[in-house]
Structure formats: structure tokens, C-alpha cells
Amino acid sequence: MGWWSWKNCPDCSNRESSVWGWGNANPHAYAQVELARTSNPVWFKKDYLAYLWLLKKLAKEAGIPTSLNTGTTLASKGIKTHHWISNNLGGTNHTDPDAYLMQHGISLTQFAHDLSSTTKKEVLSPSSPTKENHLYHIVAKGDSLWSIAKKYHTTLTWLKKINQLSSENILIGQKLVISTNSSKVTPLSQLAIIKAIQKNLGIKQDGLFGPVTKKSLICLVQKTIGSKPDGYWGPESASKMRILKNGFFGWDVYVVQAFLTGNYHLNLGTPDKQYGPKTTAAVGHFQLNFGLLADGIAGPKTCQKLFS
Structure with a gap:
């Protein structure tokens, strides 16, 4: 029939999807879009903008208007809520997403306006603004x-x-x-760097920063600091690891640089064992992204997070 529906999942407190029936609408919908619940206002805003974008995109594909809940029969094309289906087609008694949207301050009037809007850039795409160094x-x-x-x-x-x-x-x-810090780097650059790291380690050069590469690097740093080289980072190894900062040199620095590369901090280039400004900056970025004190110093907490 060239129309489709919005769905809200009332029991999805953990924001996971579930499947519900659509009553008498099931055979007629072009697409059925599900919105999971959250009590987090930041998540809701992202969800809401993403679903507006998706609804508009699907409406364009189906060649139907973005008008909300118009008409009372299948002949009225547009976007229909679960509530509209209950009122006009039957086979279900749900009233989504009215109450859920209102919990976050969005009335059906506002929802309808946002769907029909073509002036708000943020409604047209869930993508965030482009940043030069990302x-x-x-x-x-x-x-x-x-x-x-x-x-x-x-x-x-x-x-x-x-x-x-x-x-x-x-x-x-x-x-x-x-x-967040590789403005002019391509995935191939990381591939090449990891292959160089793997060559240095004497393992298969597949360019993948996987378990074998990680374990080999941890063994390398364990040998350097005099810990049992079992490839697993634990309290014993952590207690023997020196705190690395600008001006340090060694294989422990190399391993930190290698793990940073594996976490896509590619501005370092190939690890060189020298803890300089680039390594300090990369460690700071890593710390910031993982909720650590962004001081650029590779201490116990940073190494534990980096090597895990």
C-alpha cells in the first residue's frame, strides 16, 4: 500500500530490540521502524534524530509523504504510528509511541513537524559534524x-x-x-605499520592487530622488564613496569607505541622506542577516550587499559 509505520518497544529498558506484532497492518507496511526506550536524555536525542533521518529516507524510497497519521484507511499514504493502527485497523491495542515521546518532551505535533521539516540540518542525518582531525x-x-x-x-x-x-x-x-587523531591517514597505513611491527616480532605479517600480535608484544615487554613472558598482563608484570614519559627510550616504549597503533593512533608512524611529543600526545588522546587522567604519561592504569 506504500505506507509504513513507527514502532516503540515499551519493554526495552536496556535498549535492545524485540519483535511485536502490528495487528492488521503487518501485510501492508513498506517498512516497520522500531524505537527502543531509554531514560538517558543524551541517548534519546541521538535515537530521535537517527529515527527521523531513517523515516525520511525510507519515505523517499517508498515514494510516500512524510505526513504523520493522516486519514483513517489504507488509502491514506504516509507514516503511521502503532496508535494509528490500533484506532483504525485493529488487531492490536498498543498506543506507541505517544507516551514514550512525551516522557522526553516530544508531542505528536512536534513529531509530525520534525518529520515534515526540511530546514533543520540535524533532522536530515544522524551524522555528527565532520572534524578535520578525525x-x-x-x-x-x-x-x-x-x-x-x-x-x-x-x-x-x-x-x-x-x-x-x-x-x-x-x-x-x-x-x-x-x-580522533588521524586526519590524513588511511586504513592501509595502519596495515603497513602493524606488518612492520609483526616483522620485528617475528610473527605472521597479516597486518591484523589480533590476539597473536598482542600476546607477542606483551611477551616482549615482559622480557624487557624481567617478568615471566607468558603474554598475559597481570599484577606481577604491572609492578615491574616503569612509568613511561617524554624522554624515555626502550622496548617498553616500543610496545606502548605498538598498542597505540593498534588502537588507531596512527600519527605515531612506525614505533621507534623513543617516547617523544607524538607518543605523549597519543597517550593523552588514549587516556581521554578511556576516562583516564590525560597527562600523556604511561603509568599503571594507562598500561592496564592499553594492554587489555
């Missing part, structure tokens, strides 16, 4: 957060943290931050 990835069809993490040799945890994501759900066209 590396971004635009989500394409078929992308998952896991595949993006693999492509850039980083982790799901890092991508979720740096993009303030509460789940692994992403949208086509969404702009994700990959790194």
Missing part, C-alpha cells in the same frame, strides 16, 4: 559494526565508546568516528 566511516549497505571494526583493525568496544553507541545497531548513511 577519521570517519560512512555506513554502507551490508555493513555491521563488527565488519567495520575488522576493516579498520579496531574493536567493537572502541567503536561503541568513541561513537557513544549503546548497542551494535547502525544505520546506512550514518557517519561513524574511527579515530
Whole structure:
């Protein structure tokens, strides 16, 4: 019928998806969009803007207007809420998303206005403004957060943290931050640097900063500091690790630089064992991103987070 619906999941307190029926609307909807609940106002704002963007995008694909809850029959094309379905089609008695939106100060009138708006740039895309010193990835069809993490040799945890994501759900066209300090660096640069690190370690040069590479690096630093080289960072190794700062030199510095590269701090270039201004800055960025004191000094807390 060329129309589709908005859905709110009332029991999703942890913002995970669930599947509910749409009553008599199921066979007719072009798409069904689900909005999970959150009590966090920051998350809600991001969710709301993302869903407005997605609703508009799907409406354009379907060739239907972005008007909300117009008409009383299937002949009235546009965006319909679960509440509209209950009132006009039956087969369900839910009234989403009225009450949930109102909890965050969004009336249906405001929702309808935001859907029809073409002047607010922030409503048209959930992407954040581009910053010159950041590396971004635009989500394409078929992308998952896991595949993006693999492509850039980083982790799901890092991508979720740096993009303030509460789940692994992403949208086509969404702009994700990959790194906060690599303005002119490509993924191939990290690949080449990691291969150089792996060559130095005498392990397979696949360019992936995976478990084998991490374990080999930890073994290297353990040998350097006189700890048992088992590849696992624990209290014994931490107690023997010196606090690294500007002006230091050695293989322990090399390992810190290598792990920073694995976390996509690529402005360092190939690790050189010299703890200079670039390493200090990279450590500071890492500390800032992980909620540590950003002093640029690689102490016990920083190394524990870096090597984990």
C-alpha cells in the first residue's frame, strides 16, 4: 500500500530490540521502524534524530509523504504510528509511541513537524559534524559494526565508546568516528605499520592487530622488564613496569607505541622506542577516550587499559 509505520518497544529498558506484532497492518507496511526506550536524555536525542533521518529516507524510497497519521484507511499514504493502527485497523491495542515521546518532551505535533521539516540540518542525518582531525566511516549497505571494526583493525568496544553507541545497531548513511587523531591517514597505513611491527616480532605479517600480535608484544615487554613472558598482563608484570614519559627510550616504549597503533593512533608512524611529543600526545588522546587522567604519561592504569 506504500505506507509504513513507527514502532516503540515499551519493554526495552536496556535498549535492545524485540519483535511485536502490528495487528492488521503487518501485510501492508513498506517498512516497520522500531524505537527502543531509554531514560538517558543524551541517548534519546541521538535515537530521535537517527529515527527521523531513517523515516525520511525510507519515505523517499517508498515514494510516500512524510505526513504523520493522516486519514483513517489504507488509502491514506504516509507514516503511521502503532496508535494509528490500533484506532483504525485493529488487531492490536498498543498506543506507541505517544507516551514514550512525551516522557522526553516530544508531542505528536512536534513529531509530525520534525518529520515534515526540511530546514533543520540535524533532522536530515544522524551524522555528527565532520572534524578535520578525525577519521570517519560512512555506513554502507551490508555493513555491521563488527565488519567495520575488522576493516579498520579496531574493536567493537572502541567503536561503541568513541561513537557513544549503546548497542551494535547502525544505520546506512550514518557517519561513524574511527579515530580522533588521524586526519590524513588511511586504513592501509595502519596495515603497513602493524606488518612492520609483526616483522620485528617475528610473527605472521597479516597486518591484523589480533590476539597473536598482542600476546607477542606483551611477551616482549615482559622480557624487557624481567617478568615471566607468558603474554598475559597481570599484577606481577604491572609492578615491574616503569612509568613511561617524554624522554624515555626502550622496548617498553616500543610496545606502548605498538598498542597505540593498534588502537588507531596512527600519527605515531612506525614505533621507534623513543617516547617523544607524538607518543605523549597519543597517550593523552588514549587516556581521554578511556576516562583516564590525560597527562600523556604511561603509568599503571594507562598500561592496564592499553594492554587489555
